[in-house]
Amino acid sequence: QVEDVPEFSMTAVLLHHNVTGSEHLHLARDDKNNVFNVSLRTTPMNSTGVAHVLEHVALCGSDRFPVRDPFFKMLDRSMSTFMNAMTGSDYTMYPFSTQNQTDFRNLMSVYLDSVFFPRIKKLDFLQEGWRLEHEKKDDKFSPIVFKGVVFNEMKGVMADPSYLYGTTLLSKLLPDHTYGVCSGGDPAHIPNLTWEDLKQFHASHYHPSNARFITYGDMKLDEHLGIINDKVMKKFTIIDPGTAVPLQPKWDQPRSHTMHCAPNEMAANPDKQTTYSKSYLLHEVSDIFETFSASVISTLLIDGPTSPFYRNLIESGIGSDYSPMTGYHNYQKEATFSVGLQGISDGDVTKVDQLIQDTFMEAAKNGFSKERIEAILHRVELQYKHQSSRFGLGLTFSLMPVWQHGTDPVDSLKMEEIVNKFRQKLDSDDKFLQKKCEEYFVNNKHHLNLTMTPDPGYKVSLEKSEEEQLQSMLGKLSEKDKSQVYEEGLELSNVQQQEEDISCLPTLHVDDIPRKQQNYGLIVQRIKNDLPLITCGQPTNGVSYFNAVLPVNGLNEDLKMFLPLFCDVFTQMGTHLTDYASFSQREDLFTGGLSASVTSSCCHNDPMTSETSVRLSSHCLERNLEQMFQLWAELFNEVNLNDATRLQTLIRQRAQNLANGVAFSGHMFAMASAAMNLAPSAGYSEKFGGLTQVNLMKKVADSNDIDDVIMKLNQIASYMLRINKRDVPRFALHATPSALSSTMTSLEKFVDNIKTARCKLLTPFMTSQMNLLRNTKQLTASKMKLISDPELNGIILKMTLHQLPLPVNFASMCIPTYAPYSHTDNPTLRILGRLMTTKFLHKHIRYRNGRAYGGG
Missing domain, CATH: 3.30.830.10 (Metalloenzyme, LuxS/M16 peptidase-like)
Known part of the structure; x- marks a missing residue:
């Protein structure tokens, strides 16, 4: 075929x-x-x-x-x-x-x-x-x-x-x-x-x-x-x-199950650690149109502040965020849909269950607005036009699981045909989505009510069970x-x-590697107010990409701790002209989303000099360039950071996500902790994404008074959202060659539209390492000691222990090398790191030790 x-x-x-x-x-x-x-x-x-x-x-x-x-x-x-x-x-x-x-x-x-x-x-x-x-x-x-x-x-x-x-x-x-x-x-x-x-x-x-x-x-x-x-x-x-x-036999009555887990000591509220959800068994995934329809309905139900479940569950304040597995899943024989809340009190399970049922009834009765549906279909179009460097790999990941169960992989790629059929269904039956909500959820008896509660003895119980199992086996x-x-x-x-002869393995030779580097046609130029801009014309399938770097080195140190939170909420709070729900809908209608993140990078030739910056990114179809930059301009000029109720909702979500990530990415937290005092950029990286940030957000989420946080976010905005000669923003645009000119015109209009607000006096940035160390706050829960190891010729080692309620441990050691990007030793060290991993650490830690999953 x-x-x-x-x-x-x-x-x-x-x-x-x-x-x-x-x-x-x-x-x-x-x-x-x-x-x-x-x-x-x-x-x-x-x-x-x-x-x-x-x-x-x-x-x-x-x-x-x-x-x-x-x-x-x-x-x-x-x-x-x-x-x-x-x-x-x-x-x-x-x-x-x-x-x-x-x-x-x-x-x-x-x-x-x-x-x-x-x-x-x-x-x-x-x-x-x-x-x-x-x-x-x-x-x-x-x-x-x-x-x-x-x-x-x-x-x-x-x-x-x-x-x-x-x-x-x-x-x-x-x-x-x-x-x-x-x-x-x-x-x-x-x-x-x-x-x-x-x-x-x-x-x-x-x-x-x-x-x-x-x-x-x-x-x-x-x-x-x-x-x-x-x-x-x-x-x-x-x-x-x-x-x-085989197909799962359908139930004639819902079922319920309660499970236990270890308490999460990183969670904001120790008394609100219960998770509850309702999960539904749907159709066979081999039905491509049914799969598409269900995925659209799922997105309409749960995604973004305009969705009914976001309004009724997330904004209720009962919990911190959606429960794990919330959403539509089609990677097994029959699709499933799940929705619920985590971070709730034991006594609120019944309340959450009723809210879920009421929301399904509401959707089955009222359906969804045409504008909301259009926003989701626009997102679908943008998703298949937006193609990353791993586009082919991602395509195989999405096709393989469903292909196993009878889905026609070629038909499932015909997105325009599927979308057109979906539109025809909507045109011929204005109750199409309501009927599907009734079928999938309201009248579906095959659903599971799952509750997970923390058990203080969970970890001890696991260890005891493992020890009993071990002793039982040894006794035999x-x-x-x-x-x-x-x-x-x-x-x-x-x-x-044993040393192995690996000559049997095929290998690349120098002659197999092209010596000519691919040229992507980057053009460095200047635009309004002499601002640096990089442009690149490439076959982007009709999608235009915008990136900006806004340096914030001069920001007060106390405010810098709140940069990750600022970036998280900046595009989700709405503006003084548009409430956050309407702003989010405009994002979906015209872009692939607006995002902000904070990073700290060391100078290319000096590891003790760093730049802290906020990075903005978005992409859109070429026809929506004006609207995308209008959204950015409105955020720069009119962002509203004063809605305490909205901000608390976002803070709870962020705190929950950070706490959940500790067990999954413990090795990353250990590495960041070990490196934090060796260079300014490493210190900021830990503050922005390490356990210091986890604990900060735990403290913020646990407080009912966020007036101080609102003030700090406004101070950050007043400093960042303007153009000055010291912290000059940098821009990058990528688009098809035919669209680059119009993309640049839209960017220049955006720059013209930014109001140059005066910011309040902020404490000057302290650049020396000593001041960085003085400003670094260790976790209260940490135990620290300094030791001198004779095998290391008297070098003082700083040892930090973070005690976490996990049945596994993560260890990291970080050694300063001070060879920045332009140093002649930098490529040697990069190769050495790779060889240390593949030739030594992997073998000793993963294989010979037998007690660890891996290392590098």
Whole structure:
């Protein structure tokens, strides 16, 4: 099947393999970032994590490439722009992308052999899955403990209440088949997985009859097919993998479930940590039009301040933010929709439930305004025209899961056809959306009421259960078994320390790498008031992009702490001319959104000099340029930061999101904390995005009096939203060459429209490192000590401990090098960092230690 897809400027070719029944989708497009992705439907029926462990073990060497972790070792032999593998609830995919054609062929050969012909050695299973091993592997009298990469990874993942909630939600809403288990693996069940189970799972699931392939980019299809046929297809015949997922039997009554999690000590209000949601089972995802209709309705219901659920739930003040998994999900056999609140009191569950029911009834009765619908359809148009550097990769990620369940991947790409059909439905039936709301929600008995409450003893209970499980297993071991544990630990350690011959792996050579750098045609120029501007004309598919950098170095230090909050609320508060809901609707009608962020960067030639700046960005269709810049001008001239009720809503959301991120990104917080006193930019980065910011927002969200915050935000605005000779703003525009002229004209009008407001006197910026350190406030909960390590020749080390209620730990060490971007040692250090990770730390921390998921 061969069809043009003009929406994405590409041709889709869908092929069926006669011998194995496999399918291949090729997306031919003028894009040098070529993508390969092979996906297998993996349907585990228990929570041992068999699919997840297999994903890891498949990457521990194959028939043609018998080396440990060939993917990781290819990082040093490749110019890939992406390499990974991932396990979903009912699929496992192995994607990569690269701009080098020789590299593409190299990586495809390694990927195909790893997926279809892995060695699956027992020692690899013990390393990647789980094992019993002495705490000190060479001391048989030290305690025996659980070790293993996936075991430790999932302990970390399960420490995130959002993941725990999402996994439980899916398992309780679709309990009767593969979705009723945890595909990633529950640490309580992973030790039940055997090596034999793993080999059997591979034999039944990792077969071309159960596989789908996608290739994307400007390379030729026949070459891809030749390699796949030679390396894989000709070695297999058709089988029935038996992996089809049956439909979930529908309930005749709603069900309820209550679960527990650890208390979140980073949350603003310790008495409001309950989460509640209602989740609905909808239609099969193979129905493309139904999927599109449901996704639009979901967006209308929950997205932005004009949506009914935002008004009735978020702005009620009952909770801090939407519950995890809120929204429409179509990555399984049947789609689901969920909505609820987190950060609520136990006693408010009934109230939230009633609000949800009332909101569905309201939507089924009144529907949605035409302007709101148009805004959402405009967003859809902009989404498929906006194409990032990883456009092809993202396309395979969205197609693969639903393709597994009968969706026609080519038809699902025809967005204009789908949108036109949707418009026709609206024109022919003015109650179309109301009827769908009734069908999906009001009359749908198959829905789950899920409550999650904090349990102070949760962490201790997990540790106790793990210890009891360990002791139970140890109690069943004979002396011979214990001796085998010791011997296997030594054997695995010996194998891990052996130097491998990796010459079997393909590699790029200097001659394979083009020596000519691609020129993107950047033009540096000046516009109104001698302001610097960079323009770039590129085939952007009719989308124009605007970016601005507003330096704020002269801002008072106390105010700088509130820059992240200012950036978060700046585009969401509305103006003195337009309330925030109407302003948000205009954003959706004419742009892909207006955003602001704060960053601190060190000077290219001096690491002790930094620039703190606010960065603005937006994009729009060429026809909407005037409206986009009108929105920015209105924000600059008339932003309203005085609405205390609106501001408190946004503060609660921000505080909740930051608190939720600590468990998921603990390594990033540890790195920021370790680096914060070594350079000004690192100090500001921690203040803006580290635990200091988490604690600040916790304090702000916990206060009922935000007059001081409003004053600070207005002071920031009065300083930032004007043009002066000291902190000169910089602009960048990217558009199609034919639209650059009109884009520049719109920008010049915007600059003319900005009022140059006078700001109040602010304390001058203190540039020295000593003043930076003096202004740095440590967390009250932190314990600090200075030690002198003789092995480091007396260097004083600053040690910081942040005590968090997590079952996993994150550690970081940061060493000053003071080699800025233009220093001759900078590229050497960048390469050294890569080699330290791939050649040393990864091997020692992830493999030999056995107690950590990774390091670098």
